Amino acid sequence: MSQETTQVGDNVASAYEELKEIGAAPLWRFYGNLFRKEPLSQAVPYHWSYERFRRSIEFFTGVMSLEEAERRVLMMVNPGLQDPPATLTTLFAGLQTIMPGETARPHRHTSNAFRFIIDGTGATTTVNGEVVEMRPGDLLLTPGWHWHDHVHAGDGPMYWLDGLDYPLVNLLEGSFAENLDAPRQEQTVPTGLSSRMFTHGRLNPAFLTPAGQSSPIGNYSWEQTQATFDAIGDDLEGSRSDGIILDYVNPWTGGPVMPTIGCRIARLRDGFVGQARRTSSNMIFHVVEGSGTTQVGDHSFTWQRGDTIAVPLWTWYRHMVAAGSHATLFSYTDEPVRRSLGFFREETREG
Structure with missing residues (x-):
């Protein structure tokens, strides 16, 4: 290698180092990672x-007081998203429980959230002054910046799936949160x-004026969901990928229930x-x-009632x-x- 070639190489290396000092980087070195041919999660x-x-959550409920863990939630943490913990890059899932006689105090946050009830009866959530009952199969909405708290006046534990968009909100650096200085909201x-x-x-x-980007419905009940499936019956194939699949809809817009989260429910028939x-x-x-x-x-993944599965984007x-079910x-x-x-x-x- 000639002395001239060596000198050029040294000059280039020095120039790259100087780019770091001035807060710059050469696009040509990162082009393939910045503009990928397809998404990679x-x-x-x-x-x-x-x-x-x-x-697991039953164990912690037995050894920890409500003061130690007011919202008893086990996060569903993806092995690829450990720090900060998330279920998918834009979405979160967790299992929450509340015991008889307990109250989870009111708070609010910019993240949109919902609860899909799995087991139990007798609990309610209050969202911006509206008391909403919890029953298995119900979908309860908590749009961003809505006050919400939970109260359990029934018997036995309540379990539900928590869904939030806080990973997306945090990526956008849009998180705000606030606690209400009271044990419960006033019902209005x-x-x-x-x-x-x-x-x-x-x-x-x-007689109402649409407000906000989220659905005004507090509870999409399982009773009405079941009635819709029964009315459709088993005569239609539906989607070849997802069976008889229904959208939970914002009645004001006909679109998704929240601006960042779309919710659906599907019936997969015998032998699908x-x-x-x-x-x-995601x-x-x-x-x-x-x-x-x-x-x-x-x-x-072989699944049964109550299980949850994460499907990353572009997967x-x-x-x-099985036949017979x-x-x-x-x-x-x-x-x-x-x-x-x-x-x-x-x-x-x-x-």
């Missing part, structure tokens, strides 16, 4: 067992009023074998009833249900965000 496909989670509207006003097909109260599908959105599936298997990428998934899957996704930004894509394939 740090999250991995994963399956959480309700049975094992419930045993009749119990369950939002559900009674809005969950009647396409009949919306014209789904077509493989992938989308550019998805979390929760088993409402039944059992089956879902292939996610190179993984095969193939495929549901299967059926299943119901609740799911939520960051698809509303992807669609609003023009990022959403999907593909299907056989097998």
Whole structure:
């Protein structure tokens, strides 16, 4: 190597070092990572067992007071997202419980949240002054910056799936949170009023003015969900990937229930074998009833009631249900965000 070539090399190396000093970096060295051919998530496909989670949370409920853990939540932490802990890069899932006689004090945060009730009766949540009952299969909304607290006046423990978008909110550095200096909110509207006003097909109260970007409905009840599935019946194939799948809808807009989270529920009939599908959105599936298997990428997860499965974006998934049985899957996704930004894509394939 000539002295001239060596000198050029030294000059280039020195120039690169100087870029660091001035707060710059050469795009040509990072181009392939900055503009990828397709999405690549740090999250991995994963399956959480309700049975094992419930045993663990029962233990901690027995040894920790409400003061030590006012919101008893076991986070579903993806192996690829340990610090900070998250279920997928934009979404969180956790199992929460509240015991008879307990009250989880009011707070609010910019993150949107919901509760999908798994087991128990007799508990309520209060959202911005409206008391909303909790029953298995119900979907309860807590839009961002809404006060919420939980009270259990019944018997036995209550269990529900917590879903939030705080990983996305934190990525956007948009987090605010506040505690209310009181053990409970004051009830300001009749119990369950939002559900009674809005969950009647396409009949919306014209005397109200739409406010905010989230659905005004506090509780999408399992009773009405079940009635919808029964009305549709078993004559339709539905989606080849997801069976008879229904959107929980904001009655003001006809769109998703919250601006960052879309919620769906699907009935997979006897012997269902789904077509493989992938989308550019993160998805979390929760088993409402039944059992089956879902292939996610190179993984095969056998699930039963109460289990939860994480499907990272742009990962193939495929549901299967054994002959002689059926299943119901609740799911939520960051698809509303992807669609609003023009990022959403999907593909299907056989097998």
